[in-house]
Amino acid sequence: MTAYFQRQLADYVEYHRDPWNCAMHVLGIILLFLGAILPLSMWPISLFGAQITVATLMALPVLIYWLVLDTALGLAIVGVAVLLLAAAAMIADHASVTGVWITTAILIVTGVASQIVGHQVFERRQPALVDNPSHLLLGPIFVMAKLFIALGLRHDLAAIIGPAAPLSASLHPGDRRSEPHAHS
Incomplete structure (x- = not known):
């Protein structure tokens, strides 16, 4: 894990403390990634004799970026990306071309809505990318880091972003009972 990644992750986590917001991000990130690649999957291309789609070609730079930030997390994201x-x-x-575009619109609207609900209703804070647009690329690796922590695989990440809290830790939107309280 690079020092750059540690700093980015520490900054990103400040906007993603609520477990319900994190759950909304899991849903939103998957839907947004699928929505972004779906229309690009309609165009096959031949690259060095292999048949791929524009979606695969366009996803490669960001997949490489995640691999450079953290190899283990990047490989896990590559696995999910292959499935998507x-x-x-x-x-x-x-599906028909019209069907693909309708599905794409639904995926993107639902993905964005889940991100907005996560931040407005549960986190009660603006999205991290408003303050730092590079955070747009940190969502998937943050979600994967939370999964690795929950599985007990990355204690080094838990030291930066904290332990993965179960969703039951947040009983109501904005409820912070699972967090330690300061006494005055």
Whole structure:
């Protein structure tokens, strides 16, 4: 894990303390990634004799970025991305062009809405990317880091972003009973 990644993650976590907000981000990130690659999955290209889609080609730079930030987390994200690229290809193969674009719109609107609800209702704070646009690329690796922590695989990450709290720790939107309270 690079020092740059540690600083970025420490800053990002300040905007993502509520477990319900994190859950909304899991949903939103998956839907937004699928929505971004779905229409690009309709265009096959030949690259060095292999058939791929524009979606795969366009996803490669960000997948490489995540691998550079943290190899283990990056590899896990690549695994999820492969599944989402396969799902997008399957949808693109079986749906009409209109169907693909309608599905894309629904995925993007739902993904963005889940992010907004997570921040406005549960976190009660603006999204991190408003203050730092580079945080747009940190969401997927943050979610994967939380999963690794929950599985007990990355204590070094837990030291930066804290332990993964179960969703039951937050009983109501904005409820912070699971956090220690300062006494005056």
